[in-house]
Amino acid sequence: MTSAWTITAAVNPPRAAFVDYPLGHTTGQAHDPVGQRTLLEAAFTAFEAATVPGAIVDLGLQWGDDAWRADPMRGDSRTATTSQADRGTARSDSRTERFDTPQYQSEEDRRLAEQRHGEEIACRACVGFDD
Amino acid sequence: MNAYEATPVDYIEVTRRTYDSLGYPPYAWVHSEEPPPWTPLTKPLSDCRIGLIASGGVYRRGQIAFHYRDDASYRVIPSDVPTDELRATHFAYDTRDARSDINVVFPIDTLRSLVRDSRLGGLTDDCYTFMGGIYSARRVREELAPALVERMTSQGADAALLVPV
Numbered sequence: 001m002t003s004a005w006t007i008t009a010a011v012n013p014p015r016a017a018f019v020d021y022p023l024g025h026t027t028g029q030a031h032d033p034v035g036q037r038t039l040l041e042a043a044f045t046a047f048e049a050a051t052v053p054g055a056i057v058d059l060g061l062q063w064g065d066d067a068w069r070a071d072p073m074r075g076d077s078r079t080a081t082t083s084q085a086d087r088g089t090a091r092s093d094s095r096t097e098r099f100d101t102p103q104y105q106s107e108e109d110r111r112l113a114e115q116r117h118g119e120e121i122a123c124r125a126c127v128g129f130d131d
Numbered sequence: 132m133n134a135y136e137a138t139p140v141d142y143i144e145v146t147r148r149t150y151d152s153l154g155y156p157p158y159a160w161v162h163s164e165e166p167p168p169w170t171p172l173t174k175p176l177s178d179c180r181i182g183l184i185a186s187g188g189v190y191r192r193g194q195i196a197f198h199y200r201d202d203a204s205y206r207v208i209p210s211d212v213p214t215d216e217l218r219a220t221h222f223a224y225d226t227r228d229a230r231s232d233i234n235v236v237f238p239i240d241t242l243r244s245l246v247r248d249s250r251l252g253g254l255t256d257d258c259y260t261f262m263g264g265i266y267s268a269r270r271v272r273e274e275l276a277p278a279l280v281e282r283m284t285s286q287g288a289d290a291a292l293l294v295p296v
Contacts, residue, residue, distance in 0.1 A: 023225070
């Protein structure tokens with residue numbers, strides 16, 4: 001799947017299906033199980049039919065309005081649970097700052113993970129692990 | 132016909148402009164010069180075991196969350212995970228919709244419905260998630276990607292659905 005045509009064209013994977021939705025919606029719109037299903041069915045149909053390595057198939061889906069295109073890489077300031085007071089030169093970068101500690105969706109998630117994994121979690125986050 | 136003629140966002144160009152305005156050196160996008168590898172699909176998808184790999188920063192409640200700077204780690208998420216235990220964290224997209232309905236970046240309910248209706252043969256026992264936005268293409272190529280390939284192969288996947296954000 002891809003919503004970033006030029007990036008995918010540069011990487012050149014064997015098969016790709018393009019969805020012209022804002023970032024963060026590669027497999028559909030929220031709370032739209034019918035639309036999500038239609039999207040993936042179209043992608044799998046394209047997958048079955050693919051014969052040309054590197055082709056990107058446009059699934060032809062439309063988001064509904066184009067307002068998101070004005071700032072298409074905007075992160076959400078509320079995603080970070082750490083203070084973002086010290087943003088430095090990142091002021092004109094609308095993405096979220098690149099913290100190098102685990103960024104939990106909620107404090108409850110943080111407490112649960114710290115209970116389970118102990119104190120060394122910042123280092124363990126740099127390798128693959130199962131739970 | 133309709134009048135919808137929007138041009139897809141060129142994220143390479145948008146990123147170049149952003150980096151220029153910040154005084155950063157240009158981002159080194161991956162450009163693959165060689166033809167992509169090709170493995171033919173040899174049986175119907177209704178007989179295939181499908182894997183899911185997603186880069187939206189998805190973790191399961193109780194797991195360690197991803198961090199935002201060059202995090203090349205991955206998480207293992209069982210394909211029968213309760214959907215309400217899934218979380219999203221990321222610096223490069225607006226996660227509000229993903230946090231409200233994880234299927235927009237990790238289509239686990241959608242895939243399970245396709246299996247129920249026999250459009251797909253089944254899912255691998257485990258799915259894999261990572262962070263994306265990793266500056267080091269070398270770490271992805273030499274560490275993360277081979278690890279995920281090995282995991283997918285050991286899971287008996289016939290094909291994998293890759294969902295970047």
